[in-house]
Amino acid sequence: MAKELWKGNEAIAEAAIRAGCRCYFGYPITPQSEIPEYMSLHMPKAGGVFLQSESEIAAINMVYGASGAGARVMTSSSSPGVSLKQEGISYMCGAELPGVIVNVMRGGPGLGTIQPAQGDYFQATRGGGNGDYRLIVFAPANIQEVVDLMQEAFELADQYRMPVMMLLDGMIGQMMEPIEWKKPPVSPDDLPAKPWATTGTKEGRAPNIINSLFIDPEACNVHNQRLEEKYRRVIENEQRYETNDTDGAEVIFVAYGTPARLARAAAGLLEKEGIKAGVFRPVTVWPYPYEALHEVAIQDSVKVVVTVEMSTGQMVDDVRIGVNGIKPVSFIGQAGGVIPTPREVANAALKALGR
Amino acid sequence: MAIVYQRSKGLTDVETHYCPGCTHGIIHRLVAETLEELDILGKTIGVAPVGCSVFAYDYFNCDMQEAAHGRAPAVATGIKRVLPDKVVFTYQGDGDLAAIGTGEITHAAMRGENITTIFVNNAIYGMTGGQMAPTTLVGQRATTAPLGREKNHAGSPIRIAELLATLDGAAYIERVTVTSPANVMRAKRAIKKAFELQLEGRGFTMIEVLSTCPTNWGLTPVKALEWLNENMIPVFPLGVYKDITKEEA
Numbered sequence: 001m002a003k004e005l006w007k008g009n010e011a012i013a014e015a016a017i018r019a020g021c022r023c024y025f026g027y028p029i030t031p032q033s034e035i036p037e038y039m040s041l042h043m044p045k046a047g048g049v050f051l052q053s054e055s056e057i058a059a060i061n062m063v064y065g066a067s068g069a070g071a072r073v074m075t076s077s078s079s080p081g082v083s084l085k086q087e088g089i090s091y092m093c094g095a096e097l098p099g100v101i102v103n104v105m106r107g108g109p110g111l112g113t114i115q116p117a118q119g120d121y122f123q124a125t126r127g128g129g130n131g132d133y134r135l136i137v138f139a140p141a142n143i144q145e146v147v148d149l150m151q152e153a154f155e156l157a158d159q160y161r162m163p164v165m166m167l168l169d170g171m172i173g174q175m176m177e178p179i180e181w182k183k184p185p186v187s188p189d190d191l192p193a194k195p196w197a198t199t200g201t202k203e204g205r206a207p208n209i210i211n212s213l214f215i216d217p218e219a220c221n222v223h224n225q226r227l228e229e230k231y232r233r234v235i236e237n238e239q240r241y242e243t244n245d246t247d248g249a250e251v252i253f254v255a256y257g258t259p260a261r262l263a264r265a266a267a268g269l270l271e272k273e274g275i276k277a278g279v280f281r282p283v284t285v286w287p288y289p290y291e292a293l294h295e296v297a298i299q300d301s302v303k304v305v306v307t308v309e310m311s312t313g314q315m316v317d318d319v320r321i322g323v324n325g326i327k328p329v330s331f332i333g334q335a336g337g338v339i340p341t342p343r344e345v346a347n348a349a350l351k352a353l354g355r
Numbered sequence: 356m357a358i359v360y361q362r363s364k365g366l367t368d369v370e371t372h373y374c375p376g377c378t379h380g381i382i383h384r385l386v387a388e389t390l391e392e393l394d395i396l397g398k399t400i401g402v403a404p405v406g407c408s409v410f411a412y413d414y415f416n417c418d419m420q421e422a423a424h425g426r427a428p429a430v431a432t433g434i435k436r437v438l439p440d441k442v443v444f445t446y447q448g449d450g451d452l453a454a455i456g457t458g459e460i461t462h463a464a465m466r467g468e469n470i471t472t473i474f475v476n477n478a479i480y481g482m483t484g485g486q487m488a489p490t491t492l493v494g495q496r497a498t499t500a501p502l503g504r505e506k507n508h509a510g511s512p513i514r515i516a517e518l519l520a521t522l523d524g525a526a527y528i529e530r531v532t533v534t535s536p537a538n539v540m541r542a543k544r545a546i547k548k549a550f551e552l553q554l555e556g557r558g559f560t561m562i563e564v565l566s567t568c569p570t571n572w573g574l575t576p577v578k579a580l581e582w583l584n585e586n587m588i589p590v591f592p593l594g595v596y597k598d599i600t601k602e603e604a
Contacts, residue, residue, distance in 0.1 A: 022437070023437060053429070058432075058459055061430050061433065062429050062432050064420075064422070064430050065402070065422075066433035066437045095421070096492075120553050148384075196447075198434065199399050199438060199441070200400060200418055201396070201417060207417055209413075209420070211419075
């Protein structure tokens with residue numbers, strides 16, 4: 001199939017519709033407003049629901065209601081807006097509701113800046129809302145990967161009955177790249193039934209209840225343990241990552257999203273200087289591919305592990321867990337919308353090597 | 356023997372947790388009877404709030420969703436947009452609807468969201484133990500207003516029915532109470548009318564029901580009814596604030 005030039009935000013919206021999503025609620029915020037704009041035009045054409053909400057809080061609660069009613073549903077926002085959605089995300093996890101949440105990250109904290117950043121890693125992977133819960137978090141590094149992962153995001157959400165987050169930095173949302181639509185579109189009619197959904201009893205069954213309240217402590221503990229067991233299954237089965245030239249490398253860069261592309265450019269610079277460098281790129285940042293990273297880092301050839309982020313250092317904590325002290329872990333990053341250059345990244349590796 | 360009165364089919368066969376004398380039970384029954392009489396129990400999805408009626412999902416005999424505090428109208432919007440042929444209602448108290456959820460209720464009404472809201476106003480936060488609500492009367496004591504609500508400090512009570520009636524999307528808005536058999540019958544008619552208009556696809560409908568909280572008001576059930584009649588109704592006058600069918604006539 002011929003390649004098409006797509007802007008990241010529009011591609012993710014189109015990919016959602018092709019993944020059988022027929023319901024979108026959202027609120028404008030830079031740098032992701034092309035998503036609701038695209039949805040407002042194309043979702044009704046696909047026979048679906050588009051609604052611009054009064055706030056991100058309302059949007060995520062509309063997602064909650066629609067998901068509880070059985071719809072394949074999505075919302076999107078950017079960092080400050082995703083903060084507002086945390087309440088609803090926690091409730092969705094508690095009530096075991098599927099759905100896809102897109103975060104096109106910008107600089108923070110607070111209002112920060114509209115330029116690309118990765119400062120929401122802790123929020124996405126540790127849970128910005130209350131309680132013990134997890135999200136499956138995909139962190140694509142190019143627009144092709146964004147559209148390839150979208151269908152899987154909705155499928156995993158339905159399979160595990162939990163929200164899935166697409167964690168993009170603003171660069172991916174705002175740039176244009178050639179892509180191919182590899183997977184055939186999904187028809188909402190072909191999706192598995194959701195017998196738990198609140199669609200009306202027709203007085204033929206007991207009422208379905210969507211709920212996250214377990215007032216009895218024992219019952220709430222049982223509920224939490226059951227959720228935890230589910231998260232364990234996700235950890236076992238859903239880790240995704242990619243490696244580039246890590247075999248026999250002296251330097252291992254670890255990065256996700258746009259910095260993974262910078263890291264590959266930096267590896268190229270080091271190669272020219274006679275230093276073999278590779279890139280380990282988590283595609284899921286929760287569950288984090290700790291063991292796979294460990295296997296790469298444990299190689300005799302590896303002298304340093306260098307984490308690259310568009311933040312002041314968040315994923316580096318997970319890198320340290322994965323590497324677990326067997327090799328030195330260092331960090332290079334810029335925050336607030338400043339993107340490190342490949343030269344800066346390469347120099348950080350040289351410094352870590354003591355050169 | 357002829358049965359003249361029994362549990363509505365719209366209610367599940369469980370004991371509620373409501374305090375003695377609380378009027379939530381009556382209001383639950385009126386909603387349940389309405390769903391039963393309109394034969395829509397099987398196509399109704401209710402949304403429970405956070406507050407005293409947080410367990411409403413256990414009491415109504417239809418599909419239910421439990422919403423985050425104040426968000427019931429947004430949750431109901433999500434349900435109704437996906438299932439436009441079903442009946443969707445929210446059941447919310449005054450802390451839920453008139454404080455933390457003012458954004459959600461206002462915009463649901465603005466959009467003319469085709470849902471019905473049962474708004475139970477007892478002028479206090481009941482579940483959390485009697486704190487001041489936005490509907491608390493000036494001078495009324497609450498655990499966070501131990502000397503009574505002071506107008507210069509906390510303002511005057513918010514009148515939600517009047518407020519929402521200004522919005523074009525609102526199809527029917529009425530304030531009722533359940534302090535006497537006659538009032539209960541009026542409340543029932545209002546609730547039924549709201550659901551009927553939803554079935555006709557007329558837009559947003561809300562029935563505000565002035566309700567008692569004997570426990571947190573520190574009054575006996577009978578005294579609480581008297582206090583409501585004497586103190587709340589002058590501040591929150593009963594009546595129809597919006598009726599799209601009258602405007603058309």
